[in-house]
Amino acid sequence: MLTNNEFNSLKNMKKEILKCKQIIIPKPGKKLILDVISVNKKEDFNISLYRNRINFEKITYQNLHKRTSTPLIRIDLAGPPHFNPDGEKVLPPHIHIYKEGYGDKWAEPLNNIFTNTNDLVQLLYDFLKYCNIINIPQNILFIPVLTNL
Template sequence: MTDGSLSQSDADALLDMEKERASEDSVAFPDLGGRIEVPLVSRDRRESFSLDINRKRIALTTGYQMRGRQTVVLARLDFAAPHRNPDGEEIGVPHLHLYREGFGDRWAYPVPVGMLSAPEDVRQVLHDFMVYCRIMVVPNITFGLFA
């Protein structure tokens, strides 16, 4: 992804746009080591998005990511390890990557106060992330016994 492929105002508008599931199909929340991409669309169906859920086996963490325009990461919530920004500032765990013009998703911020109502609960964190990303009609995600 080219860092300059999207203006900051366009990226902000895409993140703020109301989104909904692209289909009624059910998708299974991934097991440890698994990853899924859930297709989303804008309410007017002019823009396509993807909600990515990645469950890392080694760190036993789950990451959530919202992409627009197929490849542009608009927001990513990370729980794995602290992140060092391009200016050298270290951001703790969890942190939120947001698209920044000229840097793509290489810039992280502390999670906004109140964004995560139960950081230890993967289902609630997914819900909170979808609220943050303005997913108004949520995908049909099924959870297994160990999710």
């Protein structure tokens, strides 16, 4: 369990994605994991991107601290409402930000932090920037799923 100060330190440290020149938001049912390291080389992270295989709009972006296996920040774009520990109902899209004593159990509306929540590529770029990634690839792609109507 991290303290809020430890979380803030991890969130605010500059980070780099390892060996990545392009990001393709995964196809339904798939997950992409990006290895990330702090610039001072002392902390390792994963950024994971997951796309639900049934509800194609249900996409999750998450920043995980590897040493403690702690989810630090997570965006849920679709799915059921989330209920915070105090009973408050938060509709998707929403963001979970680590809170001491609760982990990632608290959520707030995504538009409280990000202004462009409809463009998945821009949102991923903004999420990586929010996680303090300093070498975000310029080539981020989203391939829509075509369905037969």
